[in-house]
Amino acid sequence: MAERKPIESWLTDMDGVLIHEGTPIPGADEFLKRLRESGKPFLVLTNNSIYTPRDxxxxxxxxxxxxxxxxxWTSALATAKFLDDQRPGGTAYVIGEAGLTTALHDIGYILSDVEPDYVVLGETRTYSFEALTKAIRLIDAGARFIATNPDEVGPSAEGALPATGSVAALITKATGKDPYFVGKPNPLMMRAGLNAIxxxxxxxxMIGDRMDTDVLAGLEAGMETFLVLTGLTQPDDVERHPFLPSRVVNSIADLVDLI
Incomplete structure (x- = not known):
């Protein structure tokens, strides 16, 4: 592998890297402390669009x-940035939580179910049949279909939960229209994040626990990539992919000395 320049900026996923089911992963606090003290630019990223950065x-x-x-940096912020670049001051019918609606309000978007420019699908724990039906009819009528991220399931203490990608598949099946996914592994989210800092x-x-989102997004954005084994990916899973991370480590604790 070609020799890279020294790392001056860090991007890291949150779930599976810094925390797991609401509990900090050992070494995460020291890693973040080192980053803050170093003065190096960094971002904590998440494909989850439910929460605002303040939350x-x-x-x-x-x-x-x-x-x-x-x-x-969340997929909701990345989605808002994308829409603001594409169609400033537009309108959208949104299925999601405060993280997404706040991000869209902040760029001056109007949330409406009357001939919106976009249907924007995000993460929520309360997907409703009524909302999905409205989204399908609006897309059939010409609204453009955007989704914050392609994750098909999300973690919870009780087990897997259906996530944005699964619900997007339902809408696609009903409309024949594929969404444009803004979040990882789309390198757009990474590049927008890099520009922000x-x-x-x-x-x-880029540090992540998933090959198909974190590592792929970092790779396609041209970054060095580190895969940690504290989340969804196990050692045997790595070789099943046609691409590799720059390095595989047990946890975030193994990267503290690189800062």
Whole structure:
């Protein structure tokens, strides 16, 4: 593998890397402390669009993990940035929670179910048949279909939960229209995040626990990639993919000394 420039900026996934089912992963607090003290630009990323950065800052703080709001980048923020670039001041029918609706309000979007420019599908724990039916009819009528992320399932203490990708598949089956997914592994989310902190891909690294989203997104964005084994991916899973991370480590604790 070609020698890379020293790492000056860090991007890291949240679930499976820093926390697992609401509990900090050993080494996460020290890793974040080193980042803050180093002054290097960094972002904590999540494909989950439910929470605002302020919400996530508070949730992480209660676990003893200090991440400033400005260092949190969600698929909801990336989706809002994409829509603002594509069609400023547009309208959208949204299925999602405060993280997504707040991000769209902040860019000046109007949320409406009357001839919206877009149907935007995000994460929620209360998908309703009524809302999905309305989304399908609006897409049939010409609304463009956007989804925050392609994750098919999400973690919970009780087991897997259907996530945005699964619900998007239902809408696609009903309409024949595929969504444009903004979140990982779309490198758009990574590049927008890098731009937000003034970082460059050739001197940045991405840490994640999933090959199909975190590592792939980092790879396609031109970053160095680290896979941790504290989340969904097990060692035997790595070789099943046609691409590899720059390095596989047991946990975030193994990367503290690289900062």
């Amino acid at each position: 996530l800052h508070a949730r992480l703080s209660r676990m003893g993990l200090v991440v400033p709001e400005e260092n949190i 003034g970082a460059h891909s050739e001197t940045s690294a």
